[in-house]
Amino acid sequence: MEDVRLLMLPGPVPLPERVLQAMMRQAINHRGPEFGAAYTESVEVLKTCFGTENEVFILSGSGTAGMDAAISNFGKGKKIASLVNGKFGDRLYEIASRNGDATGIASEWGTPVDLAALEEALENGAEMVTMVHNETSAGILNPAKEVGRLARKHDALFVMDGVTSVGGDEVLADEWGVDVAIVGSQKCLAAPAGLAAVAVSDRAWDRIVEDRPYYLDLASYRKSAHKEPMQTPYTPAVPLFLGLHESLMMIKEEGMEARVARHHRMSASVRAAVAAWGLEMFPQLDEHSAYSNTVTAVRMPEGVADADVRGTVKKMGIEIAGGQDHLKGKIFRIGSMGAVSAPEILATLAAVQHALRKAGVAGVGDGVEAAAEVLNP
Amino acid sequence: MEDVRLLMLPGPVPLPERVLQAMMRQAINHRGPEFGAAYTESVEVLKTCFGTENEVFILSGSGTAGMDAAISNFGKGKKIASLVNGKFGDRLYEIASRNGDATGIASEWGTPVDLAALEEALENGAEMVTMVHNETSAGILNPAKEVGRLARKHDALFVMDGVTSVGGDEVLADEWGVDVAIVGSQKCLAAPAGLAAVAVSDRAWDRIVEDRPYYLDLASYRKSAHKEPMQTPYTPAVPLFLGLHESLMMIKEEGMEARVARHHRMSASVRAAVAAWGLEMFPQLDEHSAYSNTVTAVRMPEGVADADVRGTVKKMGIEIAGGQDHLKGKIFRIGSMGAVSAPEILATLAAVQHALRKAGVAGVGDGVEAAAEVLNP
Known part of the structure; x- marks a missing residue:
């Protein structure tokens, strides 16, 4: 100890007693109505955290799993421009490099992202932009609204890591033009570590790639989410879902x-x-x-x-x-x-x-x- | 309710009270010594469940994540023969198809796997064999020892889904020649859903592919596991790790x-x-x-x-x-x-x-x- x-x-952040208690439930059937209701209610609150009307999916995996899902499902084989001004921006760039033809647009950690260089990359055909909204490694909040505007102007997808901003700071994914936004459970949401939530725009769905990974195939998540009751394609991390659900009820209560x-x-x-x-x-x-x-x-x-x-x-x-x-x-x-x-x-x-x-x-x-x-x- | x-x-199976209690801990630092000790102790017991001296890694994701990791890290782009006599065998074949040149060797669900057809596929150059040990969709236990023997004879890797056998039934991964064995937390281990453990042989490490996924890159898991204290590359599902650790301590006590x-x-x-x-x-x-x-x-x-x-x-x-x-x-x-x-x-x-x-x-x-x-x- x-x-x-x-x-x-x-x-990770301290967990409210209510969240801890919610996790300590006996296993429930993850294809049953109780799980489905918890998932459905969770998504409703998550939409207010993301500032989106888009569909939101909860993956059993860390925030990095959410990022990997976003980039591999919508950016595989494409030209990707990754803004980097800290450790997590760098991670996005690494994921982008594994999946596509990635250009890292690097600034010193903790200095502003380079919007001029981004515009140049977009003019040169970048089809996806990745950026960390709140770069915790350097304590800087990056300009999501500006980047969203540039991405739309050049018809690129905008993937935003909102792991440490969504649920704590103002996030307006739809207004800013974020196509795929990701949050991790153990940050501002004050839930246990081990889940990621991903909000996906119609523009992104229209460009989903053929060659998708299996476990992180977002089309599978979408298909299962449309089932009645709402479910996940593979066995979810049930206790974490129940903990996250409770933390989201607390967010709803707080507003x-x-x-x-x-x-x-x-x-x-x-x-x-x-x-x-x-x-x-x-x-x-x-x-x-x-x-x-x-x-x-x-x-x-x-x-x-x-x-x-x-x-x-x-x-x-x-x-x-x-x-x-x-x-x-x-x-x-x-x-x-x-x-x-x-x-x-x-x-x-x-x-x-x-x-x-x-x-x-x-x-x-x-x-x-x-x-x-x-x-x- | x-x-x-x-x-x-x-x-999922009912969770012992001790396991539920273990999950209900405050968040702990997943790079710290307490987490490292729990991971290390967990792996020691898991080795006895797998019947292996190989390294074992715990992934934050379901059993399917473990399967996807096994096949994508060691089978990407290769010729894969997948034995199918039930739903989970079919899932392995689907994963194999996304990753390589896969042949499904199908038998009616609940009938024996076709060892003659497997040998033919191996003679025709299959470099990896996948099989579910305990096919729960049909209630049949498949011949891991025989398949391991055939795979070794033809110098192919053997990936075995032990999701519902490891920790409950006899599994002798090393003796049988299993190169990658996978277990899910919420089955025989009586732990909460949301974790997979993967045991990897030296033969498999020698053949790891270059083009690996990011979140499920087993080389990253290995690198982080060798750190002091032992850790995971990305934030793990901490409450589930603590729950699994407790269930493994119970397995150790039972023998x-x-x-x-x-x-x-x-x-x-x-x-x-x-x-x-x-x-x-x-x-x-x-x-x-x-x-x-x-x-x-x-x-x-x-x-x-x-x-x-x-x-x-x-x-x-x-x-x-x-x-x-x-x-x-x-x-x-x-x-x-x-x-x-x-x-x-x-x-x-x-x-x-x-x-x-x-x-x-x-x-x-x-x-x-x-x-x-x-x-x-």
């Missing part, structure tokens, strides 16, 4: 508008603390990008080791995230997604503040109080 | 030999009831095949409707399985896998016996007593 009491990662407002307030409070500490946000923004509202990436102060911050915080029972790959030790990241509210934020900021002071960082102001001001204006 | 109290299907003996006793008791009822077993056996020890498929008596048997049984709170596809209404199937023991068997047989008598089937003997004799010899 680890002694971490509170996960403040960009997913998406209130939920987005809460996520904005939580992340604004973290940013207020960062400013009060005199630390620097990691992302560099332009007019189209913004700080993530579900994870805050902070530049590690000069001369401070990762262990001095994250290690000390962990000793106090709280786990925050470090940098990934080449950003290891260069940044730390505080997740604020899912069911997170003031107590978790205040506890986390107090622990980080203590760690910074203990590590001898000069001029660390009272970020906890600054955050409290945002939380209770 | 459905009023079914007891699932006696060929999976595989005792577990196999229990499954044999349970299915023998069901067969004893079928004989006493004067009904006919569905499978037709040859010297290489046997009745399944985890599900019993029974021919529906002449003039009796599916609803008369399964409907009546369901009214008493017990769900048994019907026939699939063209066998709908022609057979019924009683699952006896996982944590099943005498009380569940006796209740189920008593309900089926009552249904048969109520449906007016002539000469229905006391199958319950016949089963009790087997259960308590």
Whole structure:
């Protein structure tokens, strides 16, 4: 047993008691009416999270399975332009490379995506664009609306990884022109890890490829979803479906508008603390990008080791995230997604503040109080 | 809420209380030592279930994901011979067809697989053989040892679907020459649905293809499994891993030999009831095949409707399985896998016996007593 009491990662996130209880059901028949009703109700709420009228399917697999499904079903053998400004953008590019003729349009991690280069790729015939909406590895929110506009202008499909934005931040898939949007269960939805949901537009269905994978064949998912009761082509991860269903009922009760407002307030409070500490946000923004509202990436102060911050915080029972790959030790990241509210934020900021002071960082102001001001204006 | 109290299907199976409790944990970090230890311990027990010294990987996806991984990683673009004598054999053939140059070697569902035709296909250059060990759609146990011998003789890889045998019936993957064996979590392992485990031989690794899928790339699973602590390439379905780990600890406590003996006793008791009822077993056996020890498929008596048997049984709170596809209404199937023991068997047989008598089937003997004799010899 680890002694971490509170996960403040960009997913997985702490699960509400109701969600845990929902998972602890005896196995039910996944071709029966109870499962079908849970799937149907889940999809209704997911549509409000995605901002879509399109059909939504739930796959038994991680967010990466959703991404792989999106790109392999609609992009296999095609010219794909992949915007990359962080680890997950890079993963999309890798998936695109396995499936088609992919061009990676890379910016430094945490800097804005290159819209000019994207337009050039579209002019050169790209048939699909991939982008991560909320790039957690760098704490940056990418311009989905702009990219959607460019993709439509050049008649390309737009595949958007909404794994860590859908259900927490504002997502308007239909309005933005997103053709395939993906979310993972263990992030803003505050459900257990292991499911992905995929929203698919008619434009995408019209261009589905012949040479599809088997397990992740979205046409099979669609066919089974149209059955009565609604079902999945292969045995689904039943306990996770039941947990996700419960978390979506909680989202419905909270209301998406209130939920987005809460996520904005939580992340604004973290940013207020960062400013009060005199630390620097990691992302560099332009007019189209913004700080993530579900994870805050902070530049590690000069001369401070990762262990001095994250290690000390962990000793106090709280786990925050470090940098990934080449950003290891260069940044730390505080997740604020899912069911997170003031107590978790205040506890986390107090622990980080203590760690910074203990590590001898000069001029660390009272970020906890600054955050409290945002939380209770 | 459905009023079914007891699932006696060929999976999903009722989950032991310990397994349900294990799932109801708060999210843990899937890159941390606790998750790594659970994965490592799980693999150790799974090796005893598979009868293998090979590496075993756990995928977040259903048994079909495991099958798709096996065939796409090791059979893409190759000549594949698929033995088919039931629904799941047919699924393997479909997956093989998506991935390579597949030949389906079909027998009537529930009749023995055609070993002569397999040998011919191997002589004609088949590089991979696929077979379902325990074909639940027809209640027949196929000759893995014979098929393994033929595959080795002709230097082909042998991919075996052990979804409903591994963890319940005797499986000796290494001794039989199985190169890739797959199990699903919600069958004999008595764990929640949504995970597949795959055991891979060195012969298979030597022949892994270049053009692999992304989410189901077994080379990625292997790379991540070699990390310290052991992990998965993408976010795993954590609650299911914890549930499966607990069910595997229960298997370790019971011991595989005792577990196999229990499954044999349970299915023998069901067969004893079928004989006493004067009904006919569905499978037709040859010297290489046997009745399944985890599900019993029974021919529906002449003039009796599916609803008369399964409907009546369901009214008493017990769900048994019907026939699939063209066998709908022609057979019924009683699952006896996982944590099943005498009380569940006796209740189920008593309900089926009552249904048969109520449906007016002539000469229905006391199958319950016949089963009790087997259960308590």
